[in-house]
Amino acid sequence: NVLTHLLGQSIEELEGKIAIYHAALRKAGHDPADFTVTLMLHTFVARDREAARRIARGPMKDYLRSAAGLVRQYAWAFPAFKRPQGVTNPSEIDLRSLSPEETEAILDFAFERYFEDSGLFGTVEDCLARVEQLKRLGIGEVACLIDYGIARETVLEGLYPLAEVLRRSNAGASVADGDYSIAAQLRRHRVTHLQCTPSMARMIAMNDEARAALRGLKTLMIGGEALPGTLVADLNRATDAQILNMYGPTETTIWSTTAPATATDATAPIGTPIANTQVYVLDETGAPCPVGIPGELWIGGAGVARGYWQRDDLTADRFQPNPFHGGRMYRTGDLVRWRADGALDFLGRADFQVKLRGYRIELGEIEAAAESFPGVTQAVVVAREDTPGDLRLVAYVTGGAEPEALRAHIASHLPAHMVPAHVVGLDAFPLTPNRKVDRKALPAPSEAVATTAPVAFEAPGVGVAATIAAVWQRVLNVPQVGARDNFFALGGHSLLAVQAHREIRAALGNTKLSITDIFRFPTLDALAAHLDDGATPPDPARDPGNVADRAAQRVDAMAARRALRARRGG
CATH class of the missing domain: 1.10.1200.10 (ACP-like)
Structure with missing residues (x-):
C-alpha cells in the first residue's frame, strides 16, 4: 500500500508515479489490484469556489511557508521568478535570498496552482469531478486533511459538504452515514493498542460510550503532554489495560523514554530510556545532576535527528556532541530530575515554551503581541492550571487595556490556540530579589477578571x-x-x-x-x-474572511515581535 501526496506535482505527474508503483508491483509478482494507493489532499469545500479560496488561502500559505522543498519547487515553476545565475535545479535555490514580497508572490502562486490541481478545494461538484478522475488513475483512497490552520468552527462547517461528496461518489451510504466516533472505531476494529495524548484520553474517559470501549484494550500509550496522576487513576477505573507514559520530542524520533503510568504521583514519571537511547540530566555547566536535583534533559542515541533544515544556528544550539557516549545529543529544553528508583520526573519547560492541547506555544511570542497593543506597557503570559486538568493561558498586563480588545488584537496576530483565556490588569508586576518578574507570585485570575464577550448582558430565558x-x-x-x-x-x-x-x-x-x-x-x-423543539437558531456570527487575511498580517507581526524581543534583551 502506498501513500502519496499532490503537493508539488500535477495530476499528470501523479499518474506517472502511480504507473511506476504498479510496474514495480508487477515486477515483484504482485497484482496491483491487491494494493491500495492513498492520496493525501489538503481540503476545503464550501458553498462556492470563491468562498473556499478565501477561507483556505491564508492557512494554506502558512502551511506551505514551512515546507522549504515545496517553496523551491513552486518558485522554480513561477513565471516571474528570476532564476539565479548558476542555479540549475530547484534544490539549489537559497530561500534566504528572496525578499518578503517575492516569497508572498510565490506562495500565492503555489496556493492557486494547488487550488486548481487538487479539485478538493471548491464545491461538491468540483470534488466529485476530481474523485472520478482519481479513480481512473488508480487511486483507491483519498485522505482529506482539513485541519491545517483553519479556524476550528470553520473546519466543522467544511465537514458537511465532504459528507455530501462521500454520499455522491459511489463510496456508499454506509461510509457517509456510519458511526465513525472513537468508541465505534475501537469496537469495530477490536482495537487492543491505543496511542493518544492526555487531553484525548481525558475526552475519551468523559464520554460514556468511548469509556466503555476502553475495556477491550490491552495497552494504552499516552504521551505528548504531562500525564496527571488523577487521569491515570480515572483510566485505571475504566480499563484493565496496561497504561504507559511515553515521552520524547520530534527531534529524537518521538518516543525516547517510557514507564508504566502510576496514579500515586501528581504527574506520572516519564520513566527510563528505550533501547539505543541515552538520557542525561545536566546543569547549566553541562555537568550531570545527582538524584533529586532538577536539570535540563539531553537525549542521545540512534533516534537523534541531523538537525533543522536550513537553520544552522538553531541546530548548533540544540544538537551538540555527546561527551558521555559519543555521537550527538539533543537539548530538549525540558526540566527533569532523577528519582531514587532510576526513573525520570518531568517538571516542565526550562524556557517559557509550554504545550497546550497538543500545541507547542512560545509564551514570549504572545507577550510581544500583547505589548504591541496601544496602552500596554508590559505583558507576561503564563500557563496556569488552577483547576486540575484545565490548563489555560493567562495574560498579565500593566498600563491599562480593555481585556476583550486586547484578546481581539492578539487573535489578529496569532492562531486561536495562542489567545489567552483571561487578561488580568496589574498596577505593577511582583519581582524576585534579582528584579525579575516573579511569575510564581502572579495572582490567579479571579471571577471578576474572567474575559467575556463584548456584548451587553441579557439574562437567559427559562427552560x-x-x-x-x-x-x-x-x-x-x-x-x-x-x-x-x-x-x-x-x-x-x-x-x-x-x-x-x-x-x-x-x-x-x-x-x-x-x-x-x-x-x-x-x-x-x-x-x-x-x-428547544427544533426552533430555528440564530445564525452564529462568523467572518471566515478574517482567516484569509491572517497570513499576510503574521509576516509583519512576526518581524515586529522579533524587534520587540530584541529591544527587551531577548
Missing part, C-alpha cells in the same frame, strides 16, 4: 436556556452567563466543551445533542434555540 446557562456557569467558573454570551469567549475550549456537552445531555435528557453543536452554535441563545 433549556436556563439549564445551559447553569452548566456553562459551573464548567467555565464564571459568575453569570448571558443569553448572547459565547462559550469560547468566556474561556471555553475543546476539553471544557466535552464536559459541558456531557452535563447538558444529562440535565436535559437530550441524547441528540452533538459535541459539534457547541462549536456550531457557540452562543447560549443559539444553542438553546437549536435544542
Whole structure:
C-alpha cells in the first residue's frame, strides 16, 4: 500500500508515479489490484469556489511557508521568478535570498496552482469531478486533511459538504452515514493498542460510550503532554489495560523514554530510556545532576535527528556532541530530575515554551503581541492550571487595556490556540530579589477578571436556556452567563466543551445533542434555540474572511515581535 501526496506535482505527474508503483508491483509478482494507493489532499469545500479560496488561502500559505522543498519547487515553476545565475535545479535555490514580497508572490502562486490541481478545494461538484478522475488513475483512497490552520468552527462547517461528496461518489451510504466516533472505531476494529495524548484520553474517559470501549484494550500509550496522576487513576477505573507514559520530542524520533503510568504521583514519571537511547540530566555547566536535583534533559542515541533544515544556528544550539557516549545529543529544553528508583520526573519547560492541547506555544511570542497593543506597557503570559486538568493561558498586563480588545488584537496576530483565556490588569508586576518578574507570585485570575464577550448582558430565558446557562456557569467558573454570551469567549475550549456537552445531555435528557453543536452554535441563545423543539437558531456570527487575511498580517507581526524581543534583551 502506498501513500502519496499532490503537493508539488500535477495530476499528470501523479499518474506517472502511480504507473511506476504498479510496474514495480508487477515486477515483484504482485497484482496491483491487491494494493491500495492513498492520496493525501489538503481540503476545503464550501458553498462556492470563491468562498473556499478565501477561507483556505491564508492557512494554506502558512502551511506551505514551512515546507522549504515545496517553496523551491513552486518558485522554480513561477513565471516571474528570476532564476539565479548558476542555479540549475530547484534544490539549489537559497530561500534566504528572496525578499518578503517575492516569497508572498510565490506562495500565492503555489496556493492557486494547488487550488486548481487538487479539485478538493471548491464545491461538491468540483470534488466529485476530481474523485472520478482519481479513480481512473488508480487511486483507491483519498485522505482529506482539513485541519491545517483553519479556524476550528470553520473546519466543522467544511465537514458537511465532504459528507455530501462521500454520499455522491459511489463510496456508499454506509461510509457517509456510519458511526465513525472513537468508541465505534475501537469496537469495530477490536482495537487492543491505543496511542493518544492526555487531553484525548481525558475526552475519551468523559464520554460514556468511548469509556466503555476502553475495556477491550490491552495497552494504552499516552504521551505528548504531562500525564496527571488523577487521569491515570480515572483510566485505571475504566480499563484493565496496561497504561504507559511515553515521552520524547520530534527531534529524537518521538518516543525516547517510557514507564508504566502510576496514579500515586501528581504527574506520572516519564520513566527510563528505550533501547539505543541515552538520557542525561545536566546543569547549566553541562555537568550531570545527582538524584533529586532538577536539570535540563539531553537525549542521545540512534533516534537523534541531523538537525533543522536550513537553520544552522538553531541546530548548533540544540544538537551538540555527546561527551558521555559519543555521537550527538539533543537539548530538549525540558526540566527533569532523577528519582531514587532510576526513573525520570518531568517538571516542565526550562524556557517559557509550554504545550497546550497538543500545541507547542512560545509564551514570549504572545507577550510581544500583547505589548504591541496601544496602552500596554508590559505583558507576561503564563500557563496556569488552577483547576486540575484545565490548563489555560493567562495574560498579565500593566498600563491599562480593555481585556476583550486586547484578546481581539492578539487573535489578529496569532492562531486561536495562542489567545489567552483571561487578561488580568496589574498596577505593577511582583519581582524576585534579582528584579525579575516573579511569575510564581502572579495572582490567579479571579471571577471578576474572567474575559467575556463584548456584548451587553441579557439574562437567559427559562427552560433549556436556563439549564445551559447553569452548566456553562459551573464548567467555565464564571459568575453569570448571558443569553448572547459565547462559550469560547468566556474561556471555553475543546476539553471544557466535552464536559459541558456531557452535563447538558444529562440535565436535559437530550441524547441528540452533538459535541459539534457547541462549536456550531457557540452562543447560549443559539444553542438553546437549536435544542428547544427544533426552533430555528440564530445564525452564529462568523467572518471566515478574517482567516484569509491572517497570513499576510503574521509576516509583519512576526518581524515586529522579533524587534520587540530584541529591544527587551531577548
